[in-house]
Amino acid sequence: MKIIEIIREVVAEFTLGKEFAVEHPADEKMGDFSTNAAMVLAKELGRNPRELAVDLVGKLEGNKKLRELVEKIEPAGPGFINFWVKDEVLIKKIDEALAAKEKLGDSDFMKGKKVLVEYSSPNIAKRFSVGHLRSTIIGQAIFNLYKHSGAEVTNDNHLGDWGTQFGMIIAAIEEDENFDWNSADINKLEEIYVDFNKRMEEDPELRTKAKEAFLRLEKGDASARSIWQKSVDISMKEFDEIYKKLNVDFENTLGESEYESLMPEIIEEAKNKKIASVGEEGALIVEFLDERGKEQMPPAMLVKSDGSTTYFTRDLATVKMRLSNPELKSDVYVYEVGGEQRLHLKQVFVTANKLWPEETRIVQFVHVAHGRMTNEGQAMSTRKGNTIKLEDLLGRSKNESIGKMINVKSFDGEEEMVETEKVFKGMKMSEVQDISEKISIGAVKYNDLKRSPGMDYDFRWDEAMSMDGNSAPYLQYVYVRTRGILNKSGEKIDKVMSDNKEFTNDDERNLARWLLLRFAEGEVVESAAKNFAPQQLCAYLFETAQKFNGFYERNKVIGVKNQSLRLSLTLLVGEVIKKGLEIIGIETVEKM
Template identity: 35%
Template structure:
């Protein structure tokens, strides 16, 4: 039982005539100062029913509540403040963490239910840029968090490998491309062609029309169009897989938009059979006025399909294939209207399982406040950024610990981890400005800071002459800084659940920073290895801290080196 449940149950025993257990739980707060207790219940909600001032209600509740499990329960103004029994709590928490190890915080909430997660999805024939980082690492973290809670995440890389842009790229290749030049440096050369042709298409409608015609040939199965497109795809995947290797991220399926090209007719026919398709200026649409949305354009006047046509086929395929309990799309916030239309069309077609689809949106990564744009050639390649981060980590390790045995491996873990952690500590709906200096710093709220706290604990444990013992905690239970760590460790299972419910890895990243800070504060004033009666209890405290720090980092896809 967690501390919030303990308090809620104690309150419910005397408030069952006025509030439900769920209502009580939702009202419980954490006081701003630990001097006011560990948890608090505000009595304002009861004033009208009980016809008493909140201060009087709080005072009465403090008298009536069973104090078992609490050091004390007291009223302060309109609040009932609960002080947990520190010794009992510390023993329970540390024993549980040490016994469970990395499984601490795991729970079978999902009962093995399938959760396809659409993530990463870079466009073939374009650089894997910093702009693709967010979908990749947020989706991977959400998968790990759901797996810890008993779901079966299915990571799908829905590659951007279909659409008019490939018709334009074929146009550029036919006009200016050279096979040998492209083979020598595929992505850079294809990017040059893409930027050039987009600039031309903007000025010359004939060029734009030529690109449209090449894409139409792709859709109609033209041999030459598909051969060139397949070549673009193959050379791109070689590049992408190298970057995924550096990130330490794997996928269950690489099924891009093209995978659904032969599955679109069925969904279009289905919409037509249900009387949902209407002609508008030669195109086919689904009217979504009742949802306060613009019409969904299903087919253009020339019969070409759009993103939404392919995404409708994708959604139906995933439901049939995986019978998902929920289906997640980790895609930028600028696509929110698209996903609202997608769900609305499915709903209109009678697919009520569309309620189980969630667009996990996120804000943009910028540089110098400016948006990245492949069309305009303004990109920062992710691989270059990762390599630079590793180089900077190597420099810091050379300064701080030049004799480190496995410095190259650690530098990779720190550098790549820094980039991933910086992204994930940002609330996903917010964006951030890309800054390597800030990312790779060992100071401040960064990945290396958390990793260093874990490595420092491992160093202490290697030097210890005793073994951790969670039964000897008299010193730990009375230390204010140790108590802050205990409370944080106790909260970890709730943190994992909250991160899953909100699809928000930043909840775990911020927790890891807070726990590392709590450890460093404790370490600054306590001689952990001092040979006295409290040694084994202190070792239990820091060992449990290391276990949870490592697991929090793992859920974010970040390694926790034992030495740094």
């Protein structure tokens, strides 16, 4: 059992069932853990919280479990109770953490539960833009966080392979008698889409033509289906190459078209249960009214007046399949989708609860809404042709990482500028390419993940390419630094253990507390997963790197009496950074 859980369990014996918190004090000088239990209980008992805290400390000090773990317990401030973990417990936990290997930092709070995460979801016949990067890497990070929280996890790349946009592409290709599929690629398909949109502004008849083409696609027209399938094949070839570069894997890639057969059944069910009704213009709609008939949300369109389906229809069909298919059925369904879809998804979830109350009663739908990304202050739009293409970004990032001057500190603490040629001396070009690709992709991913998913931000090349400060290259460098120290010591990494049985200064003790009581006990991963917040893990890793650099500047590691303990802490810092980056989808490098 984790230390924080033991403290919470013992304190709960004296709180009369009242909810209370056990947290880390903001000031580490005030202990390792702190609880507000006395202040919560004081309200119930009508007592002075400080006096009650003093009484509770006396009772807690008599608990055998706590005496084995805690050095001292003290009342603080208006009624907090602070706990200090014993040094020998921390020393022991260093070796336990190093022995945990791939389980280091994992939580088990979701054990026995299944989670499905939907993310990425690019549109067929459109190039994969940087705008899709947010959903892809945030979704993958959330998937990984729950995987390391004890849950059974699956994912779904819900491709945008159905809808009116295909009517535009079908109409455009059918009118071009010279269109050559042999030379067609996704760039060509996007050009067709952009050009058709521009022409629609001048010729409204083209919009009607596109709607008719999509209606033919839904009804199984051979020509429309052929164009659609070829577009899907061309698009997936590019997407798969990008996912390989990003180290993103999907267990399920189910486009909107996969749910086509379910839609008629859902439409009938909605009508039979009087959830859907005919609107003023003949469309079939779902209204959201309270008990008094007051509108809670705008109505959602289930079927258009021309008989074609909508995103709303297809997303309801998606829910239906996920609730009934054993491979997809889960306890929690996470939708990592842009914030502009908040209303839409709320309408979908509410309607699903009405259609299938028994099936949805015991599950949770969560929308992790990522904010908008602008390009140098301009909104990105495929229709307007001003998106940043992901392959362009990754290519530029890779080139800059190879040619970058890396500002590092040598092992004797002196700062120096090291040219890439010096760092990579003696290495094969393939090795240089591999390292630079890991650095560049890490830089791009972390640039997004360090922010709250819901945050809007302006994409700027200089920030995305930054190799300094709160960035993946900085964390990768600190990892390389820990390996360098260990290699210089001559100790075999897998043999490093803390032979010393005591700390010699507060720097050692505080670094151990930071690593063990937050990350090694699974607290960081659990909090980031519960809050769908990869940025929390990023913030922890950045602070870990800073704390280690400060520790190393003030403390010699090799050739000192406490070398064994300090090497263990150095190794643990490297392992924590490596594991944390792995969870958010970023690889470490051994040279930099």
